[in-house]
Structure formats: structure tokens, C-alpha cells
Amino acid sequence: MRWLFSFLALVLLGVAQAKSFSGSRLLVILEEQSEKEKYSALLGDLNDRGYQTTVESPKADKLSLFKHGERAYDHVILLPGKSKGLGPALTANQFLDFMKSEGNVIVALSSSNTIPSSVQSLLLELDIHTPTDKGALVVDHFNYDSVSAADKHDVLLLPFPNPPRRDVRNFFAGEGVLAAPRTVGQVLGNNSPLLAPILRAPSTAYSYSPKEEADIVEDPFATGEQLTIVSSLQSHNSARFTVIGSAEMLQNEWFLADAKLNGKAVKTANREFAKQITEWTFKETGVLKVGKLLHYQNEGQNKKLNTSTAIPENNPTIYRIKEDVAFQVEISEYKSDHLVPFFPASDDTIQLEFSMLSPFHRLNLSPIGQTANSTIFGVSFKTPDQHGIFNFRVNYRRPFLTNIDEKRQVTVRHFAHDEWPRSWQINGAWPWIGGIWVTVGGFVAFVAVWLYSAPTEKSTKKTQ
Amino acid sequence: MRLLHSFVPSLLLSGACIVSAASSWSFEDASISVSGKGSGAGAKDKLSPDTPLAKPVSLGATDTLKILLTTTDGKTAKRPHQAFLTLTDPTSGLHESFVFSVKESGKAKVDLSHKDLPHQFLSSSKPIPASIVIGSFGSSAPYKAKVFDLNIALDPNTPLAVPEKPERYAAQEEIHHIFRAEPRSPPKIISLVFAVAVLGALPVLFGVWATLGANVNHFGKAFGNAPISHALFYGSIVAMEGIFFLYYTSWKLFQVLPAAAVVGLVAFISGSRALSEVQERRLAGLR
Numbered sequence: 001m002r003w004l005f006s007f008l009a010l011v012l013l014g015v016a017q018a019k020s021f022s023g024s025r026l027l028v029i030l031e032e033q034s035e036k037e038k039y040s041a042l043l044g045d046l047n048d049r050g051y052q053t054t055v056e057s058p059k060a061d062k063l064s065l066f067k068h069g070e071r072a073y074d075h076v077i078l079l080p081g082k083s084k085g086l087g088p089a090l091t092a093n094q095f096l097d098f099m100k101s102e103g104n105v106i107v108a109l110s111s112s113n114t115i116p117s118s119v120q121s122l123l124l125e126l127d128i129h130t131p132t133d134k135g136a137l138v139v140d141h142f143n144y145d146s147v148s149a150a151d152k153h154d155v156l157l158l159p160f161p162n163p164p165r166r167d168v169r170n171f172f173a174g175e176g177v178l179a180a181p182r183t184v185g186q187v188l189g190n191n192s193p194l195l196a197p198i199l200r201a202p203s204t205a206y207s208y209s210p211k212e213e214a215d216i217v218e219d220p221f222a223t224g225e226q227l228t229i230v231s232s233l234q235s236h237n238s239a240r241f242t243v244i245g246s247a248e249m250l251q252n253e254w255f256l257a258d259a260k261l262n263g264k265a266v267k268t269a270n271r272e273f274a275k276q277i278t279e280w281t282f283k284e285t286g287v288l289k290v291g292k293l294l295h296y297q298n299e300g301q302n303k304k305l306n307t308s309t310a311i312p313e314n315n316p317t318i319y320r321i322k323e324d325v326a327f328q329v330e331i332s333e334y335k336s337d338h339l340v341p342f343f344p345a346s347d348d349t350i351q352l353e354f355s356m357l358s359p360f361h362r363l364n365l366s367p368i369g370q371t372a373n374s375t376i377f378g379v380s381f382k383t384p385d386q387h388g389i390f391n392f393r394v395n396y397r398r399p400f401l402t403n404i405d406e407k408r409q410v411t412v413r414h415f416a417h418d419e420w421p422r423s424w425q426i427n428g429a430w431p432w433i434g435g436i437w438v439t440v441g442g443f444v445a446f447v448a449v450w451l452y453s454a455p456t457e458k459s460t461k462k463t464q
Numbered sequence: 465m466r467l468l469h470s471f472v473p474s475l476l477l478s479g480a481c482i483v484s485a486a487s488s489w490s491f492e493d494a495s496i497s498v499s500g501k502g503s504g505a506g507a508k509d510k511l512s513p514d515t516p517l518a519k520p521v522s523l524g525a526t527d528t529l530k531i532l533l534t535t536t537d538g539k540t541a542k543r544p545h546q547a548f549l550t551l552t553d554p555t556s557g558l559h560e561s562f563v564f565s566v567k568e569s570g571k572a573k574v575d576l577s578h579k580d581l582p583h584q585f586l587s588s589s590k591p592i593p594a595s596i597v598i599g600s601f602g603s604s605a606p607y608k609a610k611v612f613d614l615n616i617a618l619d620p621n622t623p624l625a626v627p628e629k630p631e632r633y634a635a636q637e638e639i640h641h642i643f644r645a646e647p648r649s650p651p652k653i654i655s656l657v658f659a660v661a662v663l664g665a666l667p668v669l670f671g672v673w674a675t676l677g678a679n680v681n682h683f684g685k686a687f688g689n690a691p692i693s694h695a696l697f698y699g700s701i702v703a704m705e706g707i708f709f710l711y712y713t714s715w716k717l718f719q720v721l722p723a724a725a726v727v728g729l730v731a732f733i734s735g736s737r738a739l740s741e742v743q744e745r746r747l748a749g750l751r
Contacts, residue, residue, distance in 0.1 A: 141546060141599025141606040151601055167634055193631045203559050204597055204608060206546060216545055216566055223548065224559040349635045362639035385643050397633040428649035430659040438666045440705050447701055449673060451694070451742060454681035455751055 019049045021283040021334045022102065023074030026051040027065070029058055029090065031081025038251045039079065042274055049284070051075070058086045065089065065098045074103060075282045078119065080110040080247045085117060092122035099239040104281050108247035109184040111137035111154075126233050127189030128243055131221040133209035138183040138227060138245070140205035145179060145259040155181040156229070157261045160273065161199045167348035168399050171285055172198055172276045176269030177261060179254045183245040185227035194233050196399040198242070198277065201227035230277065238402040242281045250274050280400065284336055287402050291330030291374045295392055295408065298324040298380055318411045320419065321385050327352055328378035329394055329406065330371065339373040344398075350377050353393040360384040365394075387414050487538035488605035489598040491572070494533035496612065500526060509612075513596075517612035520591045525619035529576040533596075534569075537604050541570035544600040549574050551581075551614065554590045558582070561597070581616070583626050591615050682750065686741060693737030700731035 026046060030036060036043070036055060043053055054073070056063050058081065066072055076098065078090075095105060095118070107122075109115055114134050115123075123130055130136075139153045149155035158178045163170035178199070185207040188195045207221040221227075233241040248254055255271040279285045295315050297303060302316075319325055331350065333342035344350060349366075353359040361384065365377035383390075390412050396404040423429045494511035498521060509517060511533065523529050531549065534541050547564035560582055564572035578586060585592055591613035599606030618624060649655065686694050704727050711720045745751050 139545075139601075141601070142608065146603075150603065153599075153601055165634070191630050193633050203550070203552075204546075204599065204606070206548075206561070208545075216543055216547075218563060218565065220561075220563065223561040224550065226559070351635060351638075353639075359639050360641045362636060364635070364638060384641060399633060426649055427652045427655040430655045431662050434659040434662040438662055440708070441666050442669055444702060444705060445670065445673075448680055448698065449678045451698065451738070452680040452683040452686055453678055453751070456677035456679070 027073040138185040179268040181248040197228040199230040287334035298326040330374040332374035341375040489607040520613035548597040690741040696734035697738040
């Protein structure tokens with residue numbers, strides 16, 4: 001009976017499961033249903049990966065991101081349309097609430113359409129800035145497609161992005177050339193660590209408004225690599241948000257187009273890039289999961305107690321100051337449809353903080369073992385010389401990886417009165433201890449002399 | 465309509481291509497000058513589109529750098545869409561572009577002073593490569609080349625206001641915080657020497673007593689007179705020290721107290737007898 005039930009559950013799961021870690025309900029907001037054809041390859045790829053796609057117009061009556069106060073969809077793709085407003089169901093606040101309940105959003109912009117006001121205020125809220133002029137787009141006179149934009153230079157051809165830093169994993173690497181036609185460039189605010197550019201413009205690119213700056217660009221919105229073509233944000237709850245400056249990047253036309261870069265014929269690899277972006281935004285990649293977290297006394301009689309991985313977490317709640325403690329945590333990474341052992345980028349480490357208000361110890365965790373689907377990271381250290389309530393905390397936040405913030409609270413107590421080192425173990429005390437026993441010996445001898453001493457010649461004379 | 469709209473320029477373009485296929489953007493009559501505040505025009509140099517300036521240009525805190533040039537497409541002076549002076553920070557890779565204001569005739573001008581520069585450039589210790597980028601729509605090849613190196617000379621009297629680094633998620637510095645260092649002992653050999661010296665005091669004390677005539681010759685006499693009380697009294701004193709020793713090494717307080725009470729009582733009772741015997745000896749003139 002039980003096996004039948006689990007078999008049924010397995011079958012049901014198999015049917016419903018998308019490759020995303022968070023869910024499979026995808027809403028595609030597209031104003032002109034006739035334009036659906038243009039994105040058919042993208043939508044087909046998403047369906048093949050198990051998403052249940054709903055394509056709706058922003059004007060549809062029943063459209064809502066929420067149902068009964070819960071998310072009605074897990075992911076949203078907003079494709080550009082002609083109208084300036086998106087209606088009451090798709091306000092900036094609705095999108096933010098959607099992300100607050102861990103929904104993922106892709107917003108595609110297009111320079112030939114105005115950016116809807118709700119999207120504009122949403123982007124501003126997230127500190128992503130777009131040019132205010134209608135129709136502003138990115139051009140580059142060095143890296144353009146000379147087949148489709150020989151004159152206007154507004155179809156940029158770029159390599160796949162390099163990792164932004166050496167300690168950040170690159171989820172968007174690939175072979176080939178990306179075409180970014182008629183892009184709305186973005187500038188990311190400098191203060192938010194949540195923002196990360198995915199694809200930057202080349203160093204010679206700039207954004208201009210064709211209407212007002214037709215002859216010469218005098219005051220460009222942004223230039224060079226400060227312009228991003230695709231940018232991302234991952235909020236504190238790990239909801240993901242991606243802005244694609246050029247919706248045309250996602251269209252069939254550019255998925256495998258023939259282009260010409262500086263006289264050399266190339267094929268665009270936009271399909272692969274679109275797959276990488278949707279995979280990342282919809283949490284098929286870069287999702288971390290914490291497994292068992294262990295800490296134990298690494299000295300004395302309780303050494304390595306409760307370290308078995310088979311039993312559930314059963315960690316001690318109290319430690320003493322200056323005690324050897326070992327810590328280990330299992331971390332897995334979700335890859336398409338299963339969990340695999342996680343390894344950070346080459347220059348990156350996961351860190352453990354042992355903190356009371358502020359960290360007293362911050363230690364690099366190193367991989368010490370591996371299970372079938374997780375890496376065990378561990379470190380041993382001595383508790384600080386201060387008693388109090390401490391936390392073992394692993395706060396791992398990196399661009400493009402979901403946030404880990406795990407805490408385990410423990411008490412750190414004083415030395416008990418009989419746990420101090422004995423005085424004979426401290427060699428500085430030896431003369432003093434010697435002094436005490438010399439006194440004791442002298443006293444016992446003195447008592448004996450006082451009790452049993454016979455008078456000598458001298459002393460008898462003296463008393464007489 | 466839209467098709468036609470895009471078709472016409474490309475038609476025109478393909479016509480233009482034949483004429484000016486080999487044309488490319490460049491500049492001529494370029495000069496660079498650094499003028500200080502009040503001091504008038506300073507150093508002036510000619511810039512060449514092919515070779516960068518041999519020695520770096522130095523820009524002081526109150527100086528203004530000025531570049532004048534004429535942009536050309538092929539041989540003719542022409543206004544491009546893009547005319548930038550691009551600085552690249554060699555350490556961080558930061559790019560910053562300054563836009564030339566170009567007249568219809570292709571005469572272009574750009575001014576640069578410290579207040580235009582982001583702080584990364586001001587704090588850079590290496591010379592900053594400056595390149596000129598000229599490009600426009602159409603088929604003419606764009607121009608980009610390094611033309612000079614820029615040295616930033618800071619005013620030593622005014623400290624540079626570097627804004628706090630914005631937060632980025634990355635591995636942080638390790639912390640190993642200790643409030644008080646572990647107490648330290650002197651080397652073992654020194655402790656040992658002094659401990660031996662202290663212990664050596666006991667034989668010295670006994671020796672001094674011996675020279676003063678101390679002895680235990682009446683031991684037999686005392687035990688003969690009051691054997692039990694002397695044995696118990698002296699034994700209880702030694703036992704008390706033994707209790708102290710055990711307290712020091714292993715006993716707890718509540719093990720010590722009853723034992724000390726028993727030994728103390730024995731010492732009190734036997735002591736009065738033993739001390740009476742000592743008094744008898746003193747009265748007999750034997751002390």
C-alpha cells in the first residue's frame with residue numbers, strides 16, 4: 001500500500017516538476033498576442049524545461065500576480081508593448097510584492113516602445129536607471145552588425161560576458177557572439193550590493209537619443225562599460241530580477257542569426273544566452289541549499305560526540321571559553337534538476353562567524369568531505385576568552401548565488417572552579433608552592449623540637 | 465512604409481560605400497595644453513593620431529587640460545557623432561569618457577580639470593592612458609587610439625576626499641579576536657632554580673637550630689610518661705597537614721571539614737594531656 005502511494009506521488013511529482021527550484025508556473029505578459037510568434041522559440045524552450053506558461057495581455061481582465069493573497073505564478077516575463085500604462089494589476093508595487101513573496105521577474109525593454117511608467121518606477125525603486133528620453137538606445141561604432149545595422153550601428157555584437165570579479169562564478173559563459181539590437185542601456189546604482197551587471201556594453205558604446213542627438217552626442221546618458229545591457233538584482237530573500245535592455249535579443253530572429261562583425265561573418269548565440277538568463281532568473285542555477293549543520297566539542301571526554309551524519313542535528317547548547325570546537329556544514333547546489341556538491345569560485349571562500357553582537361571569530365571554511373549531493377565545509381577553532389551568548393553563523397552572500405544565512409545559538413560559559421589549570425602546572429608558581437611546604441615542614445619540625453627537646457649545657461646555664 | 469524607410473538609407477549607403485569605402489575617421493591639427501590658474505598658458509604639445517605623446521602630461525590640482533583638434537573623415541574635416549576622450553584607470557579598469565564639443569566644421573574642444581575626474585583617477589599612482597575615440601554612423605571606420613598618458617599631480621595641502629567604498633558581497637577579512645593574551649610563565653629552568661633555593665631553606669633552618677642546640681632527646685622520656693596522648697597529639701598535627709595536602713590535591717571542602725573536625729578534637733583532647741606532661745618536665749627543670 002505504502003509503495004503504491006509513494007509511486008503515485010513520484011508520478012505526480014514527475015508530471016508537475018519543472019527544472020526550477022522554486023516552481024513551474026510562468027506568466028508571460030505580452031500586449032500584442034500577434035507578437036507571440038516572435039518569441040515562440042524562447043517559449044518553446046521554456047515549455048521543454050517544464051514550465052507551465054500562461055501568456056496574457058496586460059489588459060486582460062482577470063490578470064493578477066496574486067490569488068487569495070498568494071502568488072499566482074512563480075515567475076514572470078514582461079515583454080514590451082505599445083501602451084504606456086500596464087493597468088492596475090501590474091503596478092510597481094505589485095511587482096515588488098511579487099518579489100517579496102519570492103517570485104522571479106524578467107523585464108525586457110525595447111527602445112522602440114516607451115517604458116511603461118510602472119516599470120520605470122519599479123526600476124528606479126531598485127536603483128536601476130534608464131534614459132529618460134523616449135527611444136534612447138545604445139550604439140557602438142566598433143562592434144556592430146554590418147548586415148542589419150550597417151548605417152545605424154544599433155545592433156551590438158558582443159562576446160559572452162566575463163565574470164565580473166575573480167571570486168564570482170560566471171553563469172553566463174559561452175562560445176559565440178551575442179546580438180543586442182536596439183538596446184535600452186541601464187546604469188546601476190553604486191550603493192546596492194544586490195545589483196549585478198550580467199552583460200556590459202563594450203567600452204566604446206554609448207547611449208543616445210535619436211530624436212534629440214541625431215547629429216552629435218553632447219551629453220550621453222552613459223558611456224562604455226558603465227552601461228549595462230542585461231542587469232540583475234537578487235533581493236535579500238533571493239528573489240531574482242533581470243532587466244534585458246533589448247527584448248529583440250529574445251526573439252526568434254536573433255536566436256541564430258547571421259551577422260557580420262568587422263567584416264567577419266558570425267552566428268549569434270542568443271538562444272544559449274536566453275537559456276542561461278532564464279535558467280538563472282528562474283532559479284534553475286545558482287541555488288544553494290544548506291544541509292546538516294554540526295558543531296561539537298573537539299577535546300576532552302565529549303570529543304566528537306554527535307558527529308554522525310546519519311542522525312538529525314543534535315548539537316550541544318553550551319561550550320566553555322577557550323575550548324576546542326569543530327564546526328561543519330553541508331552545502332549543496334541545485335543544478336537543473338538535482339543537487340550536486342557546491343564548490344565556491346576559485347578566489348572565494350565560505351566563512352563562519354562566531355559572533356556575539358559582532359563577530360569574535362571569522363574563519364574560512366574549507367571543504368573537508370563530500371556526500372553524494374553536498375560538500376561538507378568545516379573548520380576547528382578555539383572559543384573566545386569571553387563568556388556570553390554566541391552564534392555560529394554562516395552568512396554567505398555572493399552575486400548570482402542565493403543567500404545563505406544560517407545561525408545556531410550557543411552559550412559560552414566561564415571556566416568552572418575546578419577547570420582551571422592546577423597551580424603545579426604553572427611553573428611560575430613553583431617557588432611559592434615550595435615556600436608553603438617548607439613552612440609546613442618547618443612547623444612540624446618546630447613542634448617536635450618544642451615538645452621533645454632536652455636542655456643542653458649552654459641553655460641550662462643560661463636559665464640558671 | 466517602414467520597410468521603405470529602412471530601405472532607402474541602406475540604398476543610399478550602399479551607394480556611399482562605393483565612394484568612401486576606404487575612408488576612416490581620424491583627427492588633425494590637434495594640440496594639448498595645460499594651463500594653470502592665473503599663470504596663463506602652460507605647456508603645449510602637438511598630438512598625433514598615429515603615435516602617442518612620448519612624455520606623460522601632468523595635470524595639477526588647479527590646472528585645466530585643453531585639447532583642440534579637427535575631426536576628419538578621410539581627408540575632409542567633418543563632424544562625427546561620437547568624439548570622446550576616454551581615460552582608463554590601469555588598476556581598476558574603470559573607463560570614463562569626456563565628450564568633445566564639435567562644431568559643424570569638425571573643430572573639437574574638450575576641457576578637463578580635477579573636478580571632472582572621478583576619485584579613482586585622482587588616487588591613481590600610475591599614469592592614466594588617455595585615448596581618443598571618434599566614430600559615426602555609416603561605413604567609415606571609427607578611430608580609437610591612445611594619444612597620451614595623464615599624470616595626476618595632487619595638491620599635497622588638500623587631502624583627497626575618497627568616498628567610502630560601497631558594500632559588495634565578497635569574502636571578508638578573517639577575524640581572530642582575543643581579549644587578553646594567555647598568562648605567561650617564566651622559563652621552567654628559572655622557576656626550578658628558585659624553587660630549589662626555597663626548598664634549600666629548610667635544611668638551612670634545621671642546621672641553624674642544631675647549632676643552637678635544638679634536639680629531640682626527650683622523645684623517649686615523653687613517650688614513656690604519656691605514650692598515648694603524645695602519639696595522638698603529634699600524630700594529629702601531622703594528620704592535619706596531611707588533610708591540607710589532600711585538600712590541595714584532590715579533596716573537596718566538605719570532605720575536609722569533618723576530617724579536620726575529628727583531627728582537631730583529637731588534637732585538643734590529647735594536646736591537653738601531652739602539654740601537661742611537657743609542663744611536668746619543665747617544673748622538673750628538664751627543659
